[in-house]
Amino acid sequence: MLRSNGGVKARDGGLGALTNLSANAKPAPTHLKAHRMDEKRKHPRTEVNQPGYVSSGGSVMHCVIINISPEGAAIDVENPAFVPHRFRLVLANDSSVVHECRVIWTKKNRIGVSFVVTA
Incomplete structure (x- = not known):
């Protein structure tokens, strides 16, 4: 029963x-x-706390890269509502480092992304 x-x-x-x-x-x-x-995670994240930029469609937004690995990162932004699902993450200290990103999760002002492999 x-x-x-x-x-x-x-x-x-x-x-x-x-x-x-x-x-x-x-x-x-x-x-x-x-x-x-x-x-x-296949690869451990490295704490970096470095400035970066979210770039998409000609718009650029400041962010802080909290941690990073070969497959993804966690970033802090002022307003996650303005971050598109797919974007480019550019390191402020070295603009030649660019990652194509896809948002995996959002919690308050922190966003977890995975790096998209482009062919």
């Missing part, structure tokens, strides 16, 4: 008890979350 009790579901009896522990679940400690996130 399946019964529901305020978000917790249980099946009475036997070894086949089905339990949804979402009501009792606690968030993982922050250090574990970061570790899991790092496990998804």
